[in-house]
Amino acid sequence: MDVKEQVLKIGADALAASRELARLSTRKKNAILEAMAEELDAQRGFIQAENTKDLTAGKVNGLSAAMLDRLELTDARIDGMIKGLRDVAVLNDPVGDEISTWNRPNGLEIKKVRVPIGVIGIIFESRPNVTCDAAALCFKTSNAVILRGGKEAIHSNMAIAGAMQKGGEAKGMPGGAIQLIPVTDREAVKVMCQMTEYLDLIIPRGGEGLIKAVMEMSHVPVIKHYKGVCHTYVDAAADLDMAWKIAENAKCQRPGVCNAMETLLVHKDIAEAFLPKMGETLEARGVEIRGDETACKLIPKAIPATEADWYEEYLEMILAIRVIDDVDTAISHINQYGSSHSDAIVTQDAKAEKAFLAEVDSSSVYVNASTRFSDGAEFGMGAEIGISTDKLHARGPMGLEELTTYKFVIAGKGQIRE
Amino acid sequence: MDVKEQVLKIGADALAASRELARLSTRKKNAILEAMAEELDAQRGFIQAENTKDLTAGKVNGLSAAMLDRLELTDARIDGMIKGLRDVAVLNDPVGDEISTWNRPNGLEIKKVRVPIGVIGIIFESRPNVTCDAAALCFKTSNAVILRGGKEAIHSNMAIAGAMQKGGEAKGMPGGAIQLIPVTDREAVKVMCQMTEYLDLIIPRGGEGLIKAVMEMSHVPVIKHYKGVCHTYVDAAADLDMAWKIAENAKCQRPGVCNAMETLLVHKDIAEAFLPKMGETLEARGVEIRGDETACKLIPKAIPATEADWYEEYLEMILAIRVIDDVDTAISHINQYGSSHSDAIVTQDAKAEKAFLAEVDSSSVYVNASTRFSDGAEFGMGAEIGISTDKLHARGPMGLEELTTYKFVIAGKGQIRE
Numbered sequence: 060m061d062v063k064e065q066v067l068k069i070g071a072d073a074l075a076a077s078r079e080l081a082r083l084s085t086r087k088k089n090a091i092l093e094a095m096a097e098e099l100d101a102q103r104g105f106i107q108a109e110n111t112k113d114l115t116a117g118k119v120n121g122l123s124a125a126m127l128d129r130l131e132l133t134d135a136r137i138d139g140m141i142k143g144l145r146d147v148a149v150l151n152d153p154v155g156d157e158i159s160t161w162n163r164p165n166g167l168e169i170k171k172v173r174v175p176i177g178v179i180g181i182i183f184e185s186r187p188n189v190t191c192d193a194a195a196l197c198f199k200t201s202n203a204v205i206l207r208g209g210k211e212a213i214h215s216n217m218a219i220a221g222a223m224q225k226g227g228e229a230k231g232m233p234g235g236a237i238q239l240i241p242v243t244d245r246e247a248v249k250v251m252c253q254m255t256e257y258l259d260l261i262i263p264r265g266g267e268g269l270i271k272a273v274m275e276m277s278h279v280p281v282i283k284h285y286k287g288v289c290h291t292y293v294d295a296a297a298d299l300d301m302a303w304k305i306a307e308n309a310k311c312q313r314p315g316v317c318n319a320m321e322t323l324l325v326h327k328d329i330a331e332a333f334l335p336k337m338g339e340t341l342e343a344r345g346v347e348i349r350g351d352e353t354a355c356k357l358i359p360k361a362i363p364a365t366e367a368d369w370y371e372e373y374l375e376m377i378l379a380i381r382v383i384d385d386v387d388t389a390i391s392h393i394n395q396y397g398s399s400h401s402d403a404i405v406t407q408d409a410k411a412e413k414a415f416l417a418e419v420d421s422s423s424v425y426v427n428a429s430t431r432f433s434d435g436a437e438f439g440m441g442a443e444i445g446i447s448t449d450k451l452h453a454r455g456p457m458g459l460e461e462l463t464t465y466k467f468v469i470a471g472k473g474q475i476r477e
Numbered sequence: 478m479d480v481k482e483q484v485l486k487i488g489a490d491a492l493a494a495s496r497e498l499a500r501l502s503t504r505k506k507n508a509i510l511e512a513m514a515e516e517l518d519a520q521r522g523f524i525q526a527e528n529t530k531d532l533t534a535g536k537v538n539g540l541s542a543a544m545l546d547r548l549e550l551t552d553a554r555i556d557g558m559i560k561g562l563r564d565v566a567v568l569n570d571p572v573g574d575e576i577s578t579w580n581r582p583n584g585l586e587i588k589k590v591r592v593p594i595g596v597i598g599i600i601f602e603s604r605p606n607v608t609c610d611a612a613a614l615c616f617k618t619s620n621a622v623i624l625r626g627g628k629e630a631i632h633s634n635m636a637i638a639g640a641m642q643k644g645g646e647a648k649g650m651p652g653g654a655i656q657l658i659p660v661t662d663r664e665a666v667k668v669m670c671q672m673t674e675y676l677d678l679i680i681p682r683g684g685e686g687l688i689k690a691v692m693e694m695s696h697v698p699v700i701k702h703y704k705g706v707c708h709t710y711v712d713a714a715a716d717l718d719m720a721w722k723i724a725e726n727a728k729c730q731r732p733g734v735c736n737a738m739e740t741l742l743v744h745k746d747i748a749e750a751f752l753p754k755m756g757e758t759l760e761a762r763g764v765e766i767r768g769d770e771t772a773c774k775l776i777p778k779a780i781p782a783t784e785a786d787w788y789e790e791y792l793e794m795i796l797a798i799r800v801i802d803d804v805d806t807a808i809s810h811i812n813q814y815g816s817s818h819s820d821a822i823v824t825q826d827a828k829a830e831k832a833f834l835a836e837v838d839s840s841s842v843y844v845n846a847s848t849r850f851s852d853g854a855e856f857g858m859g860a861e862i863g864i865s866t867d868k869l870h871a872r873g874p875m876g877l878e879e880l881t882t883y884k885f886v887i888a889g890k891g892q893i894r895e
Contacts, residue, residue: 078812081836163857167846176868177838255692259868274673275696280869301891308893394496416886418499420595428585428889437894438885439581450594450677450882451698452870464868467856468834471846473719475726476855 062242066250069238070257073178073203076235080201081175083231085152088199091230092148096141098226099191102218103137109218110187117211129185130212140191140219143442147195150441153460154201170468175201177259179462180251182207182273184265187215193264194223194237196444200462203236205258207251209265210243217241252277264445282453284445286372287317287400289430292389292415294406295326299333301427302405306337308429309403311344315374317446318401318433322369322379324389327353330382334358346376353382369396386411390418397421399448401430401455422448422455480660484668487656488675491596491621494653498619499593501649503570506617509648510566514559516644517609520636521555527636528605535629547603548630558609558637561860565613568859571878572619588886593619595677597880598669599862600625600691602683605633611682612641612655614862618880621654623676625669627683628661635659670695682863700871702863704790705735705818707848710807710833712824713744717751719845720823724755726847727821729762733792735864736819736851740787740797742807745771748800752776764794771800787814804829808836815839817866819851819873840866840873 060068083091099106110132117127158171179202181193190206197204208216220239228234240247251258252273261281263273270283291309293302309320325333330353338358341348348354349368350361361380368379369392383389386404393402403425404415412426423433433456435443440458447453453461478486501509517524528550535545576589597620599611608624615622626634638657646652658665669676670691679699681691688701709727711720727738743751748771756776759766766772767786768779779798786797787810801807804822811820821843822833830844841851851874853861858876865871871879 078836078838081838161857163855167850169856174838278693280698280867282869298891304891304893312894418496420496420499420592421884423885423887425887425889428887428892429894431894432585432887432892433885437581438587439579449698451700454882455885464872466839467841467851467873469841469843469846469850471843473716473722474846474850475722476730476847476849 062244062246063250065242066240066247067254067257069205069240070178070254072235073205073238074257076233077175077177077201077203079233080198080203080236081154083201085154087231088152088201089148091227091232092144092195092199094230095195095223095226096144098222099137099141099144099219102222103134106137106215106218106222107132109214112214113212120211122211126185126211130187130215132187132215136188140188143192144195147199147442150199150459152199153463158465165474166472167474168470171465172468173460173463174466176462176464178203178205178257180205180207180258180261180279182248182251182261182263182265182269184209184269185212187212187219189264190216190219190239191223192442193444194220196442196459196462198227198232198236200459202462203238205238205240205251207240207248213241213243248273249276252279255279262445282447282451282457283449285448286398287319287446287448288321288370288372288396288398289318289400290322290324290389290393290397290402291320291430292324292386292393292402292404293326293329293333294386294389294404294408294411295328296408296411297326297329297333297405298407299329302333303337303340305403305405305427305429307340307344309431310341310346310378311376312429312431314376317372318430319374320378320430321371321373322381322396324392325354325380325382327382327384330354330357334380334382341378344376346378348378348380350380351382354380372398386414390415393419393421399450400446401425401433403428403430422446480662480664481668483660484658484665485672485675487623487658488596488672490653491623491656492675494651495593495595495619495621497651498616498621498654501619503572505649506570506619507566509645509650510562510613510617512648513613513641513644514562516640517555517559517562517637520640521552524555524633524636524640525550527632530632531630538629540629544603544629548605548633550605550633554606558606561610562613565617565860568617568877570617571881576883583892584890585892586888589883590886591878591881592884594880594882596621596623596675598623598625598676598679598697600666600669600679600681600683600687602627602687603630605630605637607682608634608637608657609641610860611862612638614860614877614880616645616650616654618877620880621656623656623658623669625658625666631659631661666691667694670697673697680863700865700869700875701867703866704816705737705864705866706739706788706790706814706816707736707818708740708742708807708811708815708820709738709848710742710804710811710820710822711744711747711751712804712807712822712826712829713746714826714829715744715747715751715823716825717747720751721755721758723821723823723845723847725758725762727849728759728764728796729794730847730849732794735790736848737792738796738848739789739791740799740814742810743772743798743800745800745802748772748775752798752800759796762794764796766796766798768798769800772798790816804832808833811837811839817868818864819843819848821846821848840864
């Protein structure tokens with residue numbers, strides 16, 4: 060079989076499995092998740108041996124130390140995957156939930172019921188634990204999943220998927236429920252993106268290049284987990300002690316993630332009171348500051364920001380700072396340069412708060428809190444498959460409910476339309 | 478300006494308008510809808526004169542009688558548009574509704590709030606009243622809309638959109654809220670499909686060719702209102718009197734619409750009792766029957782169906798009939814040949830009902846009722862913008878709620894992440 064035939068066969072098998080998955084009880088699904096956890100544990104040695112092949116090849120191919128670190132399956136990381144499977148088993152299963160029920164004057168009873176989406180494709184990059192985490196969430200919601208990981212992790216991904224299949228199928232999981240594309244040819248992604256007859260959704264997880272390529276190629280609906288250019292706006296009416304803490308947390312607590320702050324906006328009226336101390340705190344934490352003219356005056360070590368800085372997702376200890384005129388300018392700045400992810404205002408002024416929360420067009424808008432809370436677990440959703448920066452179907456953190464759709468179930472007694 | 482520049486300018490204006498629309502109160506939006514209704518009435522003569530230009534050109538260009546009929550703006554149809562605007566004004570405005578609210582252990586208060594989607598593109602074919610109906614629903618939900626109609630209705634569409642703009646803007650509607658693409662060049666559709674910076678959603682409404690073209694071209698998310706290959710399955714345990722009435726209604730009450738039945742599936746055990754009389758009834762209504770071997774034996778005037786018939790959306794007085802072994806075969810047939818629109822089982826057997834409703838993967842599944850009820854108004858949603866055959870964001874009839882998305886609004890008192 061060539062790559063296209065191989066991927067299409069995987070698609071057909073996934074569709075067939077999705078029909079069987081829709082019939083599995085929650086109890087059975089949870090038992091299968093437990094069996095997967097046990098099999099991962101049993102195959103720990105094999106998984107790590109396969110992982111070593113990837114690590115060795117990665118060193119030969121000159122992968123960076125950061126990439127090699129992400130690739131490595133330490134004992135702790137395998138424990139994390141095993142725990143993740145058990146955590147998903149105890150989460151509520153949304154499939155079959157009645158979202159609403161109503162009766163029509165003609166006696167028809169209409170129920171809106173949660174059902175699986177069907178077949179979901181996940182296209183991701185280096186971290187092999189995504190294989191396990193994403194497959195578990197799709198399986199719990201009775202979706203078949205087709206995984207396509209990066210070629211630098213192919214042995215690790217195959218070993219993890221193989222263990223999940225072996226453990227799951229022994230307990231009655233349909234073959235085809237969890238499949239990993241075994242070819243690393245880029246052609247495989249192209250075929251996935253066009254097989255609308257089998258795939259209901261593609262979720263790309265990774266860098267900007269991957270996501271843009273999938274978006275431009277795909278005829279299958281895509282939910283993007285795109286970049287987070289997150290802002291904190293310190294209003295004229297801010298509690299400055301609170302603002303210093305929130306800004307420091309949003310930038311420094313974990314700078315490499317999508318909900319970390321990348322740009323700090325400061326109202327001109329409090330810039331002199333706020334920025335010098337903010338600059339000292341950030342510099343003490345090792346943050347490089349790129350400021351507009353006013354910010355550079357108030358923070359001596361700041362270097363001048365360029366227009367490109369306002370669009371930048373640094374994902375590291377760099378922060379852009381801009382001093383602005385008012386809340387409306389803050390809103391305009393965020394809507395123009397931001398990525399519709401997570402943005403916060405720090406203020407004690409109800410009017411500024413209301414305008415900011417209503418008009419900033421982002422999936423999560425905060426008043427007086429750190430943007431770092433944008434996360435499925437922090438929102439109380441249990442696990443998350445990622446954070447959608449799209450507006451359709453799912454926005455912000457995506458948990459199990461967001462991996463379902465609905466159908467209308469209508470019960471009659473012979474009603475016909477007049 | 479060339480076509481591309483012109484369409485991009487429309488996109489930029491729509492995005493700017495969408496920010497203003499998000500700030501309009503429901504009361505103001507309703508007053509604007511009333512002003513549009515009044516202006517449509519005031520411009521009735523002009524609209525009909527413009528419509529005559531399209532009708533004259535249509536005759537010259539050899540449009541069919543059916544197409545010319547769809548194109549014509551009679552007084553009754555203009556009254557229908559005016560009434561439609563007033564009906565939308567009295568519907569509940571979902572924007573700002575709190576879908577849910579919860580508190581986290583750290584004191585954060587999280588609200589999931591309904592917000593407009595942003596900018597919606599509607600690409601449609603001949604009926605000019607879609608200009609009014611679709612624009613009204615998008616406006617009511619504070620979405621900016623970009624309409625692109627068929628070239629055969631360009632004068633009519635421009636006149637309707639012009640009246641809505643004039644009436645609405647006089648009452649404070651932002652310019653750019655409702656725009657119709659004035660060029661009929663196909664290039665305009667291509668530009669729309671690629672302007673992801675301005676458009677959040679495209680809804681194509683029309684024939685299979687239009688929808689496929691948009692789907693293949695678009696980088697903007699698309700919700701398809703695709704064909705309806707709807708089935709009625711008469712089970713072995715059906716009440717035959719009920720089944721005759723439901724099948725006749727589903728096929729004949731209005732055969733040209735997407736929720737009409739195209740294929741009748743009959744359990745082999747009741748085929749002899751059911752099909753001869755069904756055949757007589759349908760023939761008396763003028764229905765051409767295309768049957769499998771058994772159906773052709775039991776209905777003398779039936780002609781043999783080919784494989785292609787099972788996929789066909791006739792939209793006219795033609796019906797395919799197949800005799801099958803059991804409910805599982807019915808489910809497999811529908812999932813293979815259907816279009817995931819609306820499908821019904823007629824049965825008194827709870828087990829068959831349960832399997833059918835759970836396993837038929839369609840947006841609306843019925844027991845003991847006609848598929849003709851798949852409709853926003855019949856479901857009690859008020860108006861509908863169409864019936865989605867997709868699974869993401871909106872499935873089945875799409876009302877005002879389905880033209881919104883949500884955002885998370887998080888209120889804190891200085892919380893930072895540990």
